[in-house]
Amino acid sequence: MTQKDKLKRLLSLGFAVVDTEARALSDLAKRMNLDFAHACQFLLDCEGRIVVLGMGKSGHIGGKIAATLASTGTPAFFVHPGEASHGDMGMITPKDVVLAISNSGETQEISILLPIIKRLGVPLISLTGNANSTLAQAANVNLDVSVENEACPLGLAPTSSTTTALAMGDALAIALLEERGFNANDFALSHPGGSLGKKLLLRVGDVIHRDQEMPMVNEHSLLGDALVEMSAKGLGMTTVVDKEKKVLGIFTDGDLRRALDNGVDVHQAKMSEVMTTGGLTISEDMLAAEALHLMQENRINALLVIDDDQTLKGVLNMHDLLRAGVI
8 A cells, every 4th residue: 555545544534433423413413302401400400519420431521521511600520430439429419410421321330329329319410322221211311422333443432422422511511501691701700810711801901001111202292202212111102192191192113114204304303293193092991802803903013091081091012912811
């Protein structure tokens, strides 16, 4: 087999896996019924937390489902069934709901726990590939995540089955998110340290240059003096304000290039003659992500931050957003 033929074969194998799993998901969508809605209701009524169980590959899927639920407004955590039978069952309270995942529905480590779950009186939701299995029969609601074929040609490695279980978990999480009215701000509160949290929580006032860091000149200043101010503050621009710090305009590197192209005398010209009047302004309360969008939309690198009286409060530069992790 030539190298070219080998590459073609590998590509076809990849396509076959994706196609098999896509068909499994399509079949899953066709089978979804009111059992899904009943499962969601149990989760919505839960006064405690969702406890997710799963062994092996199902355990990995369970961990991800628990994380997705928790980050979208439904408190949840994953418990390893093997550890649960050696003390971790104490983590489950009567106010919780158990979500157990097993393709066969006969996973021994989970089956051992079923009498204890029943004794606690907590609702049990199962995700199985066999509606007649021990787990499915014990559950208050069983969600059918069965597949016709695994993508593995040996039919051994969990592939299509884990994909459908993961998709069902995502479906539960997003249905609950919508029903709870969970919004972007709620999501940000669950992700304060990541880039998503920064984009959704960080305000302009958190990152702007204030006071002595702000480049400022007045309308009567000479262009040469403005260049000194721009150089000293290092933001590639300067604000132009009146004696009460009301914004009159802005002067940027771009304005300087245009002035020089027009033959302006750097030593004689006043800022009122070369500045861009007004300029885009924003408030301190604006989301930093919104300010970034405004910059990108207008192809500019700086914004003036003002209060309700048009008084200059700060300057926001594109590099500030980069350092803050918004970009």
